[in-house]
Every structure is written in C-alpha cells, then in structure tokens.
Amino acid sequence: MLLENMEPVVKKFYDGVAEGKYLGRKCTECGAIEFPPHLGCNTCGHGETEWVELSGHGTLVSFVIPGIQNDKPYLKEIAPYGYGAVELDEGPIYTFVVFCGKKKIVKGLQERLHAGEKIGVHAKPIQRVTPVKPGEPETIEWSELCFELDEAVEA
Ligand SMILES: [Zn+2]
Incomplete structure (x- = not known):
C-alpha cells in the first residue's frame, strides 16, 4: 500500500468504538483478521487489507486479577475487573480489560478456563477523559474498548 493512500486507522478504530462498532482489517489474500486494525497482514505478510465490522x-x-502495581482506580470505580486475552468470534486474539462482575464469578474463573470451558465476553466501551498531553489542562474525550463477562450481566 502506498503511503499517500494510507487511512488514519487508529482514529477510525476509536471513532467506531465510540459508536459501538468494532472495526478490524481483513486480509484480501488469506482472510485473516487484524484486530485492533493493522494495514498489513501479520498472518501471511500481504500488504492489502479491508475494513470489516x-x-x-x-x-x-486467559484472565488475571491486577496486582497493586497495575491496578487502575478509574477502572475499579466502574466495576471489578481483570486483564484477559479475548478470542473474538471472528478469530483474532488480543488482551483487554475484562469486567468480571461479582467476586463469586472471579473465584474459579482460571480453573474453569484450564478445564476448557468456553466463557463468553462482549465489548463494553467505557468513556475516558484524559489530558491531550501529560500534565497539560486540555483534555480529550474518547472511548476505551474493554470487555465484560456475559455472565456478569446475567448475574
Ligand atoms: Zn493474510
């Protein structure tokens, strides 16, 4: 892909998250999906990919509870959470913040994963307001893509 034809993929991805649309890039050669989006294919090395919702x-x-050194207060205010690798139904795997609901769900979560249980998760974007640059007063609003256990909603 020529440099002058490149799209601002990061902006398009975050604009999508804010609208509840989760955009990846699908390889036009092998069909692998890059998510979060990436202009080239990391599976076969092909240089052409196209948008796919x-x-x-x-x-x-996988799932881990944060330790003291990587616990984020802004996340804890929303709901109990951990960090997990998520395999999307379309194939790609990436790590995200995963809201996990009540402590009774978290207990045994890793054992259930080790036992091979399929534990469903869905996208749960959260609103963030952060400085445009560290230490400066000007802020920007954006949506961070997190996930949530399906059963956390049912509980
Ligand atoms: Zn490919």
Missing part, C-alpha cells in the same frame, strides 16, 4: 463478542482465553 466485527461482532464484539468472543471467549476468554
């Missing part, structure tokens, strides 16, 4: 649903691959 994903379901925003997947299954949990």
Whole structure:
C-alpha cells in the first residue's frame, strides 16, 4: 500500500468504538483478521487489507486479577475487573480489560478456563477523559474498548 493512500486507522478504530462498532482489517489474500486494525497482514505478510465490522463478542482465553502495581482506580470505580486475552468470534486474539462482575464469578474463573470451558465476553466501551498531553489542562474525550463477562450481566 502506498503511503499517500494510507487511512488514519487508529482514529477510525476509536471513532467506531465510540459508536459501538468494532472495526478490524481483513486480509484480501488469506482472510485473516487484524484486530485492533493493522494495514498489513501479520498472518501471511500481504500488504492489502479491508475494513470489516466485527461482532464484539468472543471467549476468554486467559484472565488475571491486577496486582497493586497495575491496578487502575478509574477502572475499579466502574466495576471489578481483570486483564484477559479475548478470542473474538471472528478469530483474532488480543488482551483487554475484562469486567468480571461479582467476586463469586472471579473465584474459579482460571480453573474453569484450564478445564476448557468456553466463557463468553462482549465489548463494553467505557468513556475516558484524559489530558491531550501529560500534565497539560486540555483534555480529550474518547472511548476505551474493554470487555465484560456475559455472565456478569446475567448475574
Ligand atoms: Zn493474510
């Protein structure tokens, strides 16, 4: 792909998240999906990919509760959470913040994963307001893509 033809993929991705649309890039050669989007294909090395809207649903691959050093107060204010690898229904795997609901769900989550249980998750974007540059007063509003256990909603 020529440089002058490149799209601002990061902006398009975040604009999508804000609208509840989860955009990836699909390789026009092998069909692999890059998510979060990437202009080239990391599976076969092909240079052409096209936009594809994903379901925003997947299954949990792994899950860890944050330690003191990487616990984020702004996340804890929303709901109990951990960090997890999520395999989207369309195939790509990436790590996200995963809201996990009540402590009774978290207990045994890793054991259930090790036992091979499929634990469903869905996209849960959260609103953020952060400085445009660290330490400066000007702020920007954006949506951070997090996930949530399906069963956290049912509970
Ligand atoms: Zn490919």
